Each structure stands twice: as C-alpha cells, then as structure tokens.
Amino acid sequence: MAESTDAIHWTRVSDKPVFPKGKAGTWNSTESGHPGVFIDNGKMWLFYQGNPDKGHTYYLSKKEVIWKGEKIVFK
Secondary structure: OEEOOOOOOOEEOOOOOOOOOOOOOOOOOOEEEEEEEEEEOOEEEEEEEEEOOOOOOOEEEEEEEEEEOOEEEEO
C-alpha cells in the first residue's frame, strides 16, 4: 500500500500486502491484488482480484473501507 498527497509522488506505507494471497486451494491462492476504490452513497469500497491457478481464472472481491482517523479498517 502507498500514499500520496498529489497522485504523482508515492510513498510506500508497508512492505506487507493489504490482502496477502490465500492458502493453497482457496480462490486467491496464487494472487490477491490490483485494487481499486469505488465510492457509492457515502460508502467506500475496495475491489481487488484473486486467482487460484496462476492467472487462468480471475475472481473479484470487495471489502468496505472504514476510516478511523488516519487508519483504514476493512469491514
């Protein structure tokens, strides 16, 4: 995850992924990534993809983003 004040220069917040890949046999065992944020009716959602087979099949998932001060919590 990274943050920016101008959408041009970015600073890495952590070396750990927000959503690491899952355990063997799960929907995202090969990858979890490519996030995007969508805001609807005042709620913020993080969408991201995962795949279990090295990129042959992709699945999408979402988590609601809740801000607690400057920290993000996923519902």
